[in-house]
Each structure stands twice: as C-alpha cells, then as structure tokens.
Amino acid sequence: MIRRLETDVVVLGAGPAGLAAACSAMEAGARVVVVEREERTGGILKQCIHDGFGLLRYGRQLSGPEYALRDADRFGSLGGRAMLEAFVTSASRLEAGGFELACVDRGGAFLLRSAALVLATGCRERTDRQVFVHGDRPAGVFTAGLAQYMINVQGLLPGRRAVILGSGDIGLIMARRMTLEGMEVIGAYEAKPEPSGLSRNLRQCLDDYGIPLALSSTVTAVHGGRRVEGVTTARVDGAMRPIPGTERDLSCDTLVLSVGLIPENELAKSLGVPLDPRTRGPRVDQNMHTLVDGVFACGNAVHVNDLADYVSESGERAGSSAAAYALAGPGSPSRVRRLSPLSAGPGCLYVVPQLLDLAALADVARADDVCLYFRSSSTMASGAVARLAAGDAPGAGGATLLERRYRALRPPEMERIKAPAGSLAVGPARPAEPGPGASLIVEPIEPEDR
Amino acid sequence: MLVIPRKQAVESPSSSDEEPIRSEAVSRPDASRLVGRLGASLRSRFGDSVEASVDRGSIRLEGEAPSYDDKVSAGWLAARYGFKGVVNDIRAPGEADERLEPRGAADSSLDGSYYDVAIVGGGVIGAAIARELTRWDLSILLLEKESDVAAHTSSRNDGMIHDGFAAKPGSKKAAYNVRGNRLWEPLCRELGLDFKRPGSLVLFRTAAAAALYPAMAARARRNGVDGWEFWSRARVAAEEPNVTADQRGAFFLPSAGVLSPYRATVALAENAAMNGARVALGACVLGMELDGGSITALRTNKGSVRAGVVVNAAGNWADVVAGMAGDRFFSLHQRRGTDMILDAETASAQRHILGMPRLLQLHSKTKGGGLVLTVEGNVLVGPTATESPGREDYATKPEELDRLTRHLRLNTALSMAQGITYFSGVRPCTYEEDFIVERSERVTNLVHAAGIQSPGLASAPAIAQDVAAMVVEAAGRFRRVAPRAGWRAGRAAPPEPRRLGIEARDALIAGNPAYGRVVCRCEEVSEGEIVDAIRSIVPATDLDAIKRRTRAGMGRCHGGFCTPRVMELVARETGLPAWAVTKKGPGSELCVGPTKAGPRRSRGDAAARGDASGGAS
Structure with missing residues (x-):
C-alpha cells in the first residue's frame, strides 16, 4: 500500500x-x-x-x-x-x-x-559551460559550492593551484578557504568591470590574503584532457567579449567557478x-x-x-x-487577493515582491509591514535615492509613496526596505493585475547634490 | 547529424572533382601512370613539398603541407585514384605527436592468456562485434584502453540512427546504414534500451530546393531507405508547431531514429560479457607479434595475449593498430564535431529531427547538422564538422558554438540560454570517406572495422554481423566453430525508478531502499542505480562512466550537487579513498588528497548525521 x-x-x-x-x-x-x-x-x-x-x-x-x-x-x-x-x-x-x-x-x-x-x-550554481569556458572536460573544474562541499564537508582537497572565475561571494570565500588549506590561489577573474561579491568578502577573502582580482577579465579556455593543466585568461570588452591579443596562459590544476546562482x-x-x-x-x-x-x-x-x-x-x-x-x-x-503589480523602475535591477496584495494591505487585522528587497541596476557610488512611485509605467511620475536614501548602492548588495502597510496605499483595490500599481525607481545622487 | 556532414572546413573544388579517376582496382601497369598523374596534380597545388608513391597497393603521401586542411585535401585528392587506400604521412602544422598509450599502471592480469578472438576497441563497433560473436562458442576478449566502454566517439555523438538517405549511393556507408537502421529497433528491445523513431525533416529553405524532391527521392530509393515523403510547408508547420516560418516544405524520412549511443554500447558489452566474453577495461594494445603472416600475440599493458583472430575496431586509432600488424594500408583523418545539449525542458518543444542544409546539393560534401531529439527528449544542437588534427582532441572552440546557433533558428521555441553543456567528438575518417569492413589482405587472422565515421552508430549492428561472419570464417581455419549453447539475446536492463509508476516504484524500494534515495536531483537518479552501474558485469568506476550509464550529473546543474555523493558511492563500493575517485580513469582524479582536518567520517555514522538535524528522525 x-x-x-x-x-x-x-x-x-x-x-x-x-x-x-x-x-x-x-x-x-x-x-x-x-x-x-x-x-x-x-x-x-x-x-x-x-x-x-x-x-x-x-x-x-x-x-x-x-x-x-x-x-x-x-x-x-x-x-x-x-x-x-x-x-x-x-x-x-x-x-x-x-x-x-x-x-x-x-x-x-x-x-x-x-x-x-x-x-x-x-x-x-551556474556552470563553466553556461559561461562559455571552452576546452575539453578534464577533472579539476568545480563550482565554488562543490569545492566548498568537498573541503568543508568531505575533507577532500580539490587541487594544489587554483584560478577562480567570477567574484561571487562563494568564490571569494573559497579563495580564502583554499589558501588556508595550503592551496595556491593565483587570482580571481571577473568579466564585469565591478566585483560581484560583497565588499566585506573582497576585503576579508582576497585583500587580506594578497589574492589579486582582475576585473573585465575572464577565463576563456581550460587546458588538459584528464586533469586541468592550465587556463587561458583574457581581458574582455564592454560587451564581455574576449579581446584578441590579451590572452594569457596560466598553469593551474583547478578552476573554481563563482559565476552566478540560478x-x-x-x-x-x-x-x-x-x-x-x-x-x-x-x-x-x-x-x-x-x-x-x-x-x-x-x-x-x-x-x-x-x-x-x-x-x-x-x-x-x-x-x-x-x-x-x-x-x-x-x-x-x-x-481573495487583489493583486497589483510592483515593478522595477529605472535604476532598479529587480524588486521582490513583484506584486502587492491590496486586499491584505487593506485588512487591518492582517496588514503587516511589507519588506521590499531590491538591487540597483548599476553602481551608485556617491549615493542614491530609492523611490516607490504610484503607477506602473517605467519612469512613472506618480505620487511618491515612500523614499529611502543610501550612501551608496551596488548591484551585488541587496537592499531591503521595511515599509509600513499604510504607506503602500496604492489606490483603490483592483481585482487583479494589470492595475495602476507602483514602481520602485532608483536614482543616483551626484556628488554635488549630497 | 541529420545529414552526414563530410567535409566542411575545406570546400571541395568542384563537384566534378568528386568523381573517382579510377573506380576499379588499379592494375600494376596502371599504377605508375596514375601515380604520375597524381604527382602532377599535387605539384600544381603544393609544389615539390608533397610526394606520392605506391606502397603495396596503397598510395602513400609524404612531405609537408602548409596546413592540416591542405594535408587532408591532398589525401582526398589521392583517394580519387582508386588505390587500395591512402596512407597520408604528410606532416602539417598543429599536429601533435600522439601515441597510443595506456592510462594506468601496468599489470599482468592478461599475461599468457589465450582467446579465439581479441577485439581491439570498446566502442559501439567493438562491443557490437563482441556481442555478435558470443553467438558462437568462441572465447572472446574485448580490449578497451579506457576505464569504460564508449569513452570516445561512441559517447560523443548525437545518438541518431540515420535513415541512410545522406550516404553516397553505392557506398558501404549507405548499405550498412540502411541495414543497421532496421536492426537497431529489435536489438534495443532485446537489450532493454530505448529506441525512438521521430523521423527526420530535411527542411527546404527555398522553392528551388523543394524542386529537388524527385532527385532526393531517387537517391533515397537507390540507397534502399525505408520510406520518404514530401511534406508541404503547411504540413510541416502543422506537425512541427515551433518550426521556423522560413521553410518551404520538407523531405520527410520516417525511418530516422534515436537512441542513447553510450547506453547502447554498455548494453552490448554487458550482454557480450553475460554470454562469456571477457571485457578488459584499461587494457591498451601496445604492439603485435607476427609469425608467417599471422598475428600470434598482442602486447598490452596487462601482459601478452595470444589470439586466434584479431579484430581492429580501434576507432580513431585503427590505422595505428593496423600498422602494428604491418597492414597500414589506410590513414585516418580526424573530423571534429561539436554538439550542444539543451535543458530537458526542451523535450516538448520539438517532435522530429530537424535540419536545413544550407545548399541542398545532393553530391555536396558540405551538409549540415541540425536539431536532433535525444531519446531522453532533450534537444541536441549540432554537430559541426571541422577537419582538425588530434585523435582525442575534444577541446571545444567558441566559433563552433557560433555555428551551432545557426541551427537554433529552425525551432523558434529554443534558445542558447537553454544550453546545459556542449562537447566535441572526433570522427575517424578514411580519405575515401567510407567504412573499411573487411578481412586483411596481408594478415590472415586480422579483420578491420575501421574508418567508422558517421553513420557508424546507425550501421553498427550490420557491421557487427558481417565482421562476426568474417571472424567465424577465419577461426574456422584453426578450430571447429559451433553456435554457443545457452546464448542469451537479452539483458535485464537495470531498473530506473523514475520511469516506474508509483506502485512499482514503491515495490522496488521495498526490495532495496537505495532505490529510494535520490542522489542526482536534476535527473532523479537513485543510489541504487549508481550502485548497479558500479557493480555491473562491465563496471563503471569513474564519474563519467556512471554519468553515461545512469545520467547522474547530466542534468542542468551538471554534477554540482551529486558529484560528492557519487564519489562517496564509488569509494564505498570499490574501497578507494574518496579523493582517488576519478572523472574518467587514471590521471583524472577529482581531488589530490585529504584536507588538513582529514576526510569526514563515513555517511551513516550516527553522530555525523545527527548534528544539525534537530528534531528530525
């Protein structure tokens, strides 16, 4: 049975x-x-x-x-x-x-x-082939999480000499961890012009151990048929395409990838x-x-x-x-929900939640603070304002429902706004999306404006 | 592999060049005249750097070519002169010094043994031959240098069982393909393998291409293809809803099928082993001893093996193995192909194999690739075809993926973002671009199954039948050969719980709880299946081998989660320390040793299991 x-x-x-x-x-x-x-x-x-x-x-x-x-x-x-x-x-x-x-x-x-x-x-974790690393498929290519599991849970050392592709947090943490285990970490390569990981991890995991981070650089190929024997790195252009003539071959037995999570x-x-x-x-x-x-x-x-x-x-x-x-x-x-869209406006990479249940917001017994999680779509080093505006159209000039100022915003660092339910009164409850809704707009503050 | 790509990197000069200059066997007085003409032709292209001579019935080319493509072109040119074969010893830049070498340490496990038949090469051809030969009461040894069968070309293709339309009429390829296509389906039933016949749509890009239908039908008829049909644009659109709007109908070939090429090879080898054949993994042939025109023994890294008959099914090394027997009458060149596998979610996006040859020329060597349905359902994009030195050079290149994107537009529901991975394979090609399936003319007890490029997988069962007959005939010279008593055609395929209904799955798990522990989450592979693969009569002891048998690690996370668990199972079953577990045999160890703190306690240890599972049973 x-x-x-x-x-x-x-x-x-x-x-x-x-x-x-x-x-x-x-x-x-x-x-x-x-x-x-x-x-x-x-x-x-x-x-x-x-x-x-x-x-x-x-x-x-x-x-x-x-x-x-x-x-x-x-x-x-x-x-x-x-x-x-x-x-x-x-x-x-x-x-x-x-x-x-x-x-x-x-x-x-x-x-x-x-x-x-x-x-x-x-x-x-995104894998090597999903970021178009070429070559054969030798042993010695690990996602950062896999290398972390091997070292921390299994007690196995994945190699002796590692290159890290990507600057995601797990990759940075693994740079430090592998160094502490006696491996040589040659460097981390990040295709974007800015690091992907948290600032604290860049300091504590790379800088403190003298591990270089190469920005606008990537690993284009793995060498070796059975075990990794080396990699080719290259600088990339604005579209993240490798720039011919900038290739460099590095000898290593391990490639650790920290190129995103899905x-x-x-x-x-x-x-x-x-x-x-x-x-x-x-x-x-x-x-x-x-x-x-x-x-x-x-x-x-x-x-x-x-x-x-x-x-x-x-x-x-x-x-x-x-x-x-x-x-x-x-x-x-x-x-019964009455959903209204909450969209990522200009300057906002994404916002969660993507919907507001107006029925729940209107119900005093159930209404609770609303957590909005968002990332800016670019680095705003000199400060930024996140503004929740009524209206769903990008660049909507609707009424500002709430506003938060930040000293700096970077896409790798998620921000969270805890908004009182009452502040999200985005108009009469509509039966379902699409409705007028709201959008989160993130604007940089120019240095002179501060 | 919708249609068989022949050469793509190097365009043939013109279609009239394709015709053989001599089609019958070359007689002695003819030979010097023909070599003279070939020499002149080569000089006009390469100057004095390339020379041709006749060597025991074959053309031998020597010298230096400016590129590998030029070397291959010279070989193709020589092949048109109708000699026994082309031995191409031209040197070209980029060719590495490759040697047929064993992977692991030597031992003496085969030393002093004798077999009636020794088959060199554990690809689909060698495995099919071994299985076919077990119908006879012969002692059989299958030698494979890697740690598993199907490690090379047999696992590096798209699994298509071609219809036989694309092969050149009158070629061995055409005949074996059509026969093999018919044999695979009942064979898969016997071996407990999946086989599907989605059929292949050769899409017409233009109305002019569509007008070639009668010529295509004539070719299909000549090759003996099992069925063909003209499909209108509307019919194609109705039967293949996501097809590109940019099509003008299609040539439909209903007999085109698909199977898992590596699972098929494993099943053939397992069935052969069940019927008494010995499958020696990690056994590499290093040389041969001959006496009076016969091979007496094979020198391997596992000792010297005496053999009655030797079968050369050595894939990309078949010319080297022929050379060990003093019978190097052909050379292989390598045509690399790259395929991309899309996520399983693409399974519902396509019903047929799709291709759209760029220029539909029936005699062109430039054909296409396309979108192949795998037997598991995922769509596979490819393959490319590039002449490229390197018998085992599987490094993919960015430009190959660019070429693959071209095929994606045939199905509007697909995108490169669905790609899980991509891989290359190498087709072992003769310069005649046809199979060699014959008894050696020089060595009495040697049979060649060489140059088995595409459609080699489709042809394998038919090739195996013929090779087995040749072996039996050769063996008849030294012993009486009778059918094997108690031969079993079938193989109990290991269970795949994910394919069972809930009741059957529950019952299976009741019998063995390991079938209830899912190890590979993407492909839903259980511990029990992995253990079955490790304990198989042809054991899978490395990660790639286990992946080929069970699909563990083949899904969208590509082993990110299951790799450590599979390593632990291999370690547990084989007694190896976990860090010594390999990806593909010796030299591909996944780890270099323990960390400073040492390996963790084994799974199942109560303390290790309980520390963070508060409240959990």
Whole structure:
C-alpha cells in the first residue's frame, strides 16, 4: 500500500528558508511537513563554515552550521520533523483545491497532500559551460559550492593551484578557504568591470590574503584532457567579449567557478507558477504568495539573496502566510487577493515582491509591514535615492509613496526596505493585475547634490 | 547529424572533382601512370613539398603541407585514384605527436592468456562485434584502453540512427546504414534500451530546393531507405508547431531514429560479457607479434595475449593498430564535431529531427547538422564538422558554438540560454570517406572495422554481423566453430525508478531502499542505480562512466550537487579513498588528497548525521 499523508502546509526544502517557513507556519497553528532531499537539515549553510551569518537576525556573527543549528533547535522545540532523504518526484494541483506531491524516500513511494505549499528549494550554481569556458572536460573544474562541499564537508582537497572565475561571494570565500588549506590561489577573474561579491568578502577573502582580482577579465579556455593543466585568461570588452591579443596562459590544476546562482524552480514550473525573468524565481506578493493560489515561495528560490538573514525573513513570511491560507479553508474571504503589480523602475535591477496584495494591505487585522528587497541596476557610488512611485509605467511620475536614501548602492548588495502597510496605499483595490500599481525607481545622487 | 556532414572546413573544388579517376582496382601497369598523374596534380597545388608513391597497393603521401586542411585535401585528392587506400604521412602544422598509450599502471592480469578472438576497441563497433560473436562458442576478449566502454566517439555523438538517405549511393556507408537502421529497433528491445523513431525533416529553405524532391527521392530509393515523403510547408508547420516560418516544405524520412549511443554500447558489452566474453577495461594494445603472416600475440599493458583472430575496431586509432600488424594500408583523418545539449525542458518543444542544409546539393560534401531529439527528449544542437588534427582532441572552440546557433533558428521555441553543456567528438575518417569492413589482405587472422565515421552508430549492428561472419570464417581455419549453447539475446536492463509508476516504484524500494534515495536531483537518479552501474558485469568506476550509464550529473546543474555523493558511492563500493575517485580513469582524479582536518567520517555514522538535524528522525 502506498503511504498517504495529509497536512496543512508542506515545505519543500529544509535550508534556512524552509525551516523558517516551517517554524512560522507551526507557530501559526498549522500542521507542517518538511520534505528535505539531503540527510540533514540546514541546506547549504551546512558547508558554510565561515562566519557572517545572523548579524541582522541574531545580532551576532555565526558560522553557517551555527545559524542552521538555531533553526534546527527552534524547529525541534516546536515538535517539527523533517522527512529526510525524501524527494518530490512530481506535484499536482487537486481539483478540489490543495496539492498532491508524489515523493520517494528509503521507505518507498508516498503521496503527500496539503492545502498550501511552500517552495524553499534554493538555487543552483551556474556552470563553466553556461559561461562559455571552452576546452575539453578534464577533472579539476568545480563550482565554488562543490569545492566548498568537498573541503568543508568531505575533507577532500580539490587541487594544489587554483584560478577562480567570477567574484561571487562563494568564490571569494573559497579563495580564502583554499589558501588556508595550503592551496595556491593565483587570482580571481571577473568579466564585469565591478566585483560581484560583497565588499566585506573582497576585503576579508582576497585583500587580506594578497589574492589579486582582475576585473573585465575572464577565463576563456581550460587546458588538459584528464586533469586541468592550465587556463587561458583574457581581458574582455564592454560587451564581455574576449579581446584578441590579451590572452594569457596560466598553469593551474583547478578552476573554481563563482559565476552566478540560478533559483531552482523546476517544481514551480511544473505547477504553472509564473516566474520573473529577471530574478528567475516566482513572482510573489508581499506575503510570498505566488500567482498560483496556495503556492508560496521563499529564500533563494525566489531571488538570490546575499544574506541568510533575509532568506530566513522571507521564509518566516511565507510560512505564516501559508498557514493562514491553509487554515482559512476554501471559500474564505481572506483567500481573495487583489493583486497589483510592483515593478522595477529605472535604476532598479529587480524588486521582490513583484506584486502587492491590496486586499491584505487593506485588512487591518492582517496588514503587516511589507519588506521590499531590491538591487540597483548599476553602481551608485556617491549615493542614491530609492523611490516607490504610484503607477506602473517605467519612469512613472506618480505620487511618491515612500523614499529611502543610501550612501551608496551596488548591484551585488541587496537592499531591503521595511515599509509600513499604510504607506503602500496604492489606490483603490483592483481585482487583479494589470492595475495602476507602483514602481520602485532608483536614482543616483551626484556628488554635488549630497 | 541529420545529414552526414563530410567535409566542411575545406570546400571541395568542384563537384566534378568528386568523381573517382579510377573506380576499379588499379592494375600494376596502371599504377605508375596514375601515380604520375597524381604527382602532377599535387605539384600544381603544393609544389615539390608533397610526394606520392605506391606502397603495396596503397598510395602513400609524404612531405609537408602548409596546413592540416591542405594535408587532408591532398589525401582526398589521392583517394580519387582508386588505390587500395591512402596512407597520408604528410606532416602539417598543429599536429601533435600522439601515441597510443595506456592510462594506468601496468599489470599482468592478461599475461599468457589465450582467446579465439581479441577485439581491439570498446566502442559501439567493438562491443557490437563482441556481442555478435558470443553467438558462437568462441572465447572472446574485448580490449578497451579506457576505464569504460564508449569513452570516445561512441559517447560523443548525437545518438541518431540515420535513415541512410545522406550516404553516397553505392557506398558501404549507405548499405550498412540502411541495414543497421532496421536492426537497431529489435536489438534495443532485446537489450532493454530505448529506441525512438521521430523521423527526420530535411527542411527546404527555398522553392528551388523543394524542386529537388524527385532527385532526393531517387537517391533515397537507390540507397534502399525505408520510406520518404514530401511534406508541404503547411504540413510541416502543422506537425512541427515551433518550426521556423522560413521553410518551404520538407523531405520527410520516417525511418530516422534515436537512441542513447553510450547506453547502447554498455548494453552490448554487458550482454557480450553475460554470454562469456571477457571485457578488459584499461587494457591498451601496445604492439603485435607476427609469425608467417599471422598475428600470434598482442602486447598490452596487462601482459601478452595470444589470439586466434584479431579484430581492429580501434576507432580513431585503427590505422595505428593496423600498422602494428604491418597492414597500414589506410590513414585516418580526424573530423571534429561539436554538439550542444539543451535543458530537458526542451523535450516538448520539438517532435522530429530537424535540419536545413544550407545548399541542398545532393553530391555536396558540405551538409549540415541540425536539431536532433535525444531519446531522453532533450534537444541536441549540432554537430559541426571541422577537419582538425588530434585523435582525442575534444577541446571545444567558441566559433563552433557560433555555428551551432545557426541551427537554433529552425525551432523558434529554443534558445542558447537553454544550453546545459556542449562537447566535441572526433570522427575517424578514411580519405575515401567510407567504412573499411573487411578481412586483411596481408594478415590472415586480422579483420578491420575501421574508418567508422558517421553513420557508424546507425550501421553498427550490420557491421557487427558481417565482421562476426568474417571472424567465424577465419577461426574456422584453426578450430571447429559451433553456435554457443545457452546464448542469451537479452539483458535485464537495470531498473530506473523514475520511469516506474508509483506502485512499482514503491515495490522496488521495498526490495532495496537505495532505490529510494535520490542522489542526482536534476535527473532523479537513485543510489541504487549508481550502485548497479558500479557493480555491473562491465563496471563503471569513474564519474563519467556512471554519468553515461545512469545520467547522474547530466542534468542542468551538471554534477554540482551529486558529484560528492557519487564519489562517496564509488569509494564505498570499490574501497578507494574518496579523493582517488576519478572523472574518467587514471590521471583524472577529482581531488589530490585529504584536507588538513582529514576526510569526514563515513555517511551513516550516527553522530555525523545527527548534528544539525534537530528534531528530525
């Protein structure tokens, strides 16, 4: 007999987003099942033995495993249980509402039904071939996360002499980690004219160890047929194309890639959840509710965050919202959303949420502060103003709903605005998008304006 | 590989040049006259730097060419003179000094052994021959220098089972392709392999191209192709909804099929092994001992092996292996092809194999590539075709991808952003651009299956039948050969839980919980499947081998998540330390050793498992 389980909320993934969602859903009174494909909870934090986690959430610097342990302790104290080494093979929406997931674990296949679903599936790393590194396919080419897992979890040394392509945070952290393990890190190469990682990581992981970072430079080819023997680097032009004549061959046995992360949304796609082409994650409202009723999403599955604290924050919101949705039951008026678009205006790379549920905002009992997460589309070194304007058209000159000033903005550093619900009164509640909505506009402040 | 690309980097001078100058075997008085003419022709192109001579029935070219393309052109030119073969010893810039070398350390595991048949090369041809030969009560040894079968050309192609239309009428390619196409489907059934016949649409770019339909039909008829049809523009659009609007109908070839070329090779080798053949992996032939016109023994890195009959199925090294037997009557040149694999989400975007030859010339050597459906569903873009030195040079180049983007426009639903990875393969080509499937004229107990370029995969079962017959005939000279008792045509394919219904999957897991632990998330591959591959009768012990068998690491994250888990399974099953696990055999170790803190405790250790899973069972 196939096992059948039924619950209020199913959370997919037990990393920081999923555990936060599970805890907040349980605290809201919902029955929760967490499905995790690995043998332990904690997600990618398990391999992040460096510190820097928890400053916002706990007011102190924790390592990844320490941060994960706090989530696990809270989850455990609430009586939560994760189904470990369990894998969702397919998901479907039920006619009568709710969802059915087909899953497997070591005990067999089983069916899991719930009223609400929280996708906390994280992200994956872009690979060498996706950034068009050429050559054969020798051993010794690793994504930064894979190298991190090998060193920190498996205790295996991936090579002796490494080149890093990309300046994403994991790559920077791995530059330091590999150096500490006695590897020689020749340098990091970033195709963009500016680094992709956080400033603190550039200082603490490269500068402190004398590892050079070459900007507007990339790795074009890997040499070696069996194990990496070297790479070719080249400078790139404004369109990120290699400039002929600038090639340089470097001898190394390892190439570590930190060239971007892609939200994992295969399950979301199979459920028909619309994605935002900029974030590559589901479009969500302020309650992390996707455009498919009952499907919530949080953490790096929605957009790639640079701080685990924000991942947890979005998980908390997704979990409590999913619980409220599940417990309200079919036909409840609180399930009726009135969605209005919130779009990324000029100067804004993206903004999450992409939608505002005006019904929830108008409901005094439910209205809560709204977290807006955004990145600027370019570096604004001398300061910037982020302005939420009514109206959806780019460059809309609608009324300013709120405004925040920044000393500087860089695309790698995500910003978060916590806006009181009342400040987002974007006009009369409309039935659905497209509506007049709002857009987030980010404008640089010229030095003389400061 | 919709149509078989012959040469692309080097344009042939004109179509009349393609015709052979001599089509029958060259007689002795003719030979010197023809060499004289060839010499004059070569001098007009290369000056005095290239010379031709006749060497035991073959043309031998020597000297220096300004480029590899020129060297190949000289070979093609010589091939038109109707000699036994072309031995092209011209040196060209960019050619590396390549040697047939073993990958790992030597041992004596084969030393002193005897086999009725020794097959050199564990690609699809060698594996198919081995399997075919197990129908007979012969002792069979399959020698493969890599750590797995299908490590080279047999895993570096698009898996297309061509219809046979593109092959030159009257060629061995045409005959073997059409026969092989018919054989693959029942063979796949026996071996538990997927086979699909989506059919191939050769799209017409212009009305003028469409007008060539009668000529195309005539060629298909001459080659014995199993069916063809003219499809109007509207029909193409209806049956292939995402097709480019820029088409004027198509030549439809319903017999074109697809399979997994590496899985097929593995299945053939496994079935051969089940029927008693010995598959020696990591066994490289280094030389041969001859006595009175026969091979007596093969020198390998695993010792000396005596053999009754030797089969040369050495792929891109077949000319070198022929040379070891003193029978180097041909040379191979290398035509590299690059393919790009698109994400599995493209599976629903296309129904047929699509191609649109740039200029539809029936006798052109410049044909196309296109969009091939893989048997798993993903669309594969390619291949390119570039003459390029390097028998095992699989380094891709940026310009090859630029060429591939051209094909993408045939399907409006596809984009380069869906690319997961791209790879190159090398086609072993003779200068006659045809297969060599024959008993050696000089060595009594040697059979060649050489120059098996595209459509070699499609042709493999037919080639194997003929080679097996030649081997049986040769073996008949020293022993009586009878059918093997208890021969089993079938192979129980290892289970693939992702393809089972929920009840069957549950039952499978109940029998072995490892089938319930998903290791590769993108392709949904379980621990049980990986262990099956490692424990196979032809064991997969490196990551690439496991990837080919199970698809673990083949998906969109390309091994980012499952690599450590697969390494741990290999380490557990083989007893190797995890850092010594390789990507593709010796010399491709994934790690160099432990970190300062040393390797972690093995999985399953209660303390290691419990530390961060608060509350979890």
